[in-house]
Amino acid sequence: MSGVTLTKAIKRYGDVQVIHGVDLEIEHGEFCVFVGPSGCGKSTLLRMIAGLEETTEGTIQIGARDVTKADPADRGVAMVFQTYALYPHMTVEENMGFGLKMNGVPKAEVAEKVGRAAEILQLGDYMRRKPKALSGGQRQRVAIGRAITRGPEVFLFDEPLSNLDAELRVDMRVEIARLHKELDATMIYVTHDQVEAMTLADKIVVLRAGRIEQVGSPMDLYQDPDNKFVAGFIGSPSMNFVNGTAAGGKVTLPALGGKVIETPVALPDGPVTVGLRPQNLVLAADDRSPVEVDISERLGGVAYDYLTTPTGEKIVVETKGDEVQPAGTRVSIDFDPQTAMFFDPDTEARLR
Incomplete structure (x- = not known):
């Protein structure tokens, strides 16, 4: 079994602490994705698992082994980097087999493992080429192939698709899922990229400022976020947030022209932040409404209306591609209150 367990993992650089007591269990065979904004600690945490960053406190286990102080080569992991890290003077075949060769693996075994990896990644026609003769997607497949030949217990991917164009990113995403x-x-x-996270992961770990905000399956995080940060990070386009005032089981929304909704959950009277998914909103032309369409984008099958509200809050509405509202149109917004989410405006915790 080759699961990964982090127990109270801490990372400090001098007096600066960047990872704050992370507890996490990743089961054998799981595809676990770390997501979060730049600087949240996701790459640092990955490098701690790889052994490329020292763990200041806490423990890291791979399977039944405590690898907290182990050298990277002894951890049974293989890492795929954003920058490919291929040797430019070597062929694809030589790049994929170099690590095995350096470890003294017999030539016949190297050839067998490289051939197997090439078959999995459909690289057979490129084995004699050097990296400069490959596309970005092919280079990344070679980097993944080099990891496969090592037969690791755990694969680590550090933003491997960031350097690819949009079409190649989709292709490689499918390739990694198949792999x-x-x-x-x-x-x-x-x-x-939360789209990559949603499409690839069995388990998503949402990080902010070196702490785990929530762990769960993609749909668990989408449908049942614990706080405003997770609700806004998971989902595309992002969730809309508007200020409201709760009183007597109802919420008044100034951003929607004073619209009043019944609350499906018990809320304390006072200020509340209301989260609305763009997909759950319905627009209708209404000359009396203070809400106005600012910009509309047609993307074929879907369209996005960007709205300006009287309170200055921005709202995005997703509609079918042929139902877009012209810029300047005044619109009313309707939605099922059961689809709304409510958050404490001070702590950002979900109110259930």
């Missing part, structure tokens, strides 16, 4: 299914390996993947 995970075929290898049945434990994979930990770092990204700032």
Whole structure:
């Protein structure tokens, strides 16, 4: 079994603490994605697991082994970097087999493992080429192939698709998902792109400022976030947040022209932040409404209306591509109160 367990993991650089007592369990065979904004500690945490960053306090286990102080080469992990890190003077075949060769693995075994990796990643036609003759997606597949040949217990991916264009990112995302299914390996993947996280992960770990905000399956985090940060980070377009005032089981929303909704949950009287998914909002032309369409974007099957409200809060509404409202149109906004989420404006905790 090759799961990964972090217990009260802490990382300090001098007096500055960047990882704050992280507890996390990743099961064998899981595809776990670390997400969060830049500087949240996701790459640092990955490098701690790899052994490229020293763990200041706490423990890291891979399977039954405590690897907290182990050298990177002895941890049974293989890492795929954002920058490919290929040797430019070597062919694809030589790049993929170099680590095995340096470890004294017999030539026949190296050839077998490289051939197997090339078959999995469909690189057979490129084995004699050097990296400069490959596309970005092909170079990343070579980097992944080099990791596969090592036969690691855990694969670590540090934003591996960041340097690819949009179409290649989609292709490689599918490739990595297929690879995970075929290898049945434990994979930990770092990204700032929540679309990658939603489509690849069995488990998502949302990080902010070196702390875990929430852990769960993609749909658990989307449908049942614990706080405003997670609610806004998971989902595309992001959740809209508007200020409201709760009183007597109802909430008044000044941003929507004073619209009043019944609350499906018991709320204390006073200020409240209301979260509204763009997909759950319905627009209708209404000359009396203070809400106005600022910009509309048509993307084919879907469209996005960007609204200006009388309170200055911005709202995005997702509609079908042929239902877009022209810029300047005054609109009313309707939604099922059951789809709204409510948050404490001070602590940002979800109010359930």
